[in-house]
Amino acid sequence: MNTLQRALDALVERIDTPAPIILADVMQENIDRMQAFADRQGLQVRPHVKTHKCVEIGRRQINAGAVGITAGNVGEAEVFAAAGFDDIFIAYPVWTAGTKGPRIRKLAETIRLRIGVDNLVAIDALADAMGDDAGRLGVVVEVDCGARRSGVAPEAAGELAAAARKRGLVPAGVFTYPGHGSAGPDARERAAQDQEAALKAAVRSLEAVGITPEVVSAGSTPTAEFATNSVITEIRPGEYVFNDLGNARLGACTQDQIALFVAGTVVSDQVPGQVILDTGTKAIGREGTPELGYSGIAGTNAVLSKLNEYHGFLPLPDGDFRPSVGTVVPVVPNHVCPVVVNFEEYIVTDSTGTSLERWAVDARGFNN
Structure with missing residues (x-):
């Protein structure tokens, strides 16, 4: 049966x-398997909590060795920060409308917070929201590696990082999302190769303006096993904690x-x-x-x-x-x-x- x-x-x-x-035993095996893979590759795991939105599961991921968590929006970050998670990356180009500016500033006062950026206007808005506390907020430049979602061309990453530094924010590094790896079983490795090329180019772009990236962040569950290049410092899988038919069909x-x-x-x-x-x-x-x-x-x-x-x-x-x-x-x-x-x-x-x-x-x- x-x-x-x-x-x-x-x-x-x-x-x-x-x-x-x-099935908690299967879930724990999934958590441990991904962590063991990352440990072998010298990578940090920063799981995306949008998949489960559950504090108990997040704690299990941290206990297994995750360095922190990835959130999809300010609200998710607030929930997990209130539960004691103190290292959060919002991997999304947040626009500081409404109450988001003050909420981000409050989060940055109590935890290590980083936010994704892919345009100059958002960088200025984040800096304005942080005011004199701009140095508390890290930003990670998103680059496009072929998914055609958000993210600038890898060669433009340095310009954004330099602009963030000029406004007093902390340019922490670069990230990307190889979403086109979900197109089919044969797409996974090709998307990971695109991801590697984009991140290498983005790192060079930051270095060209005198910034050494602390974090070079890669996704995702379908492409994680191919994230083996030395330029990558962390992976952000989400679905791996549960898995699903889509991932099974992809292999x-x-x-x-x-x-x-x-x-x-x-x-x-x-x-x-x-x-x-x-x-x-x-x-x-x-x-x-x-x-x-x-x-x-x-x-x-x-x-x-x-x-x-x-x-x-x-x-x-x-x-x-x-x-x-x-x-x-x-x-x-x-x-x-x-x-x-x-x-x-x-x-x-x-x-x-x-x-x-x-x-x-x-x-x-x-x-x-």
């Missing part, structure tokens, strides 16, 4: 669905290394060859395509072919998998990050399903 199904069978009478289930993890699934119940069987689950977009997001499916059922070839807000449409493939109304099944998401924001807590067990704890999704709803 599939590990996820076995754990679920042991829990089924004690939970309501839909519910996110964590970045195995099915046995998936540590989170959503327990879903069959609630209707009125259409021949199809059942309806209670796992719609409000439980698992909408990552996927009609061809790929929108999540899978562990241990089977079945995938959700369509989602409404509260309905998951599950065509039944040929074979023995014929769940009846009332059956609870393990739904494995294509992409785990959009799942966690839908729930206030995790149900935490292990591969046997004998234990049961509940951990808060502490930073849920903190999106600015």
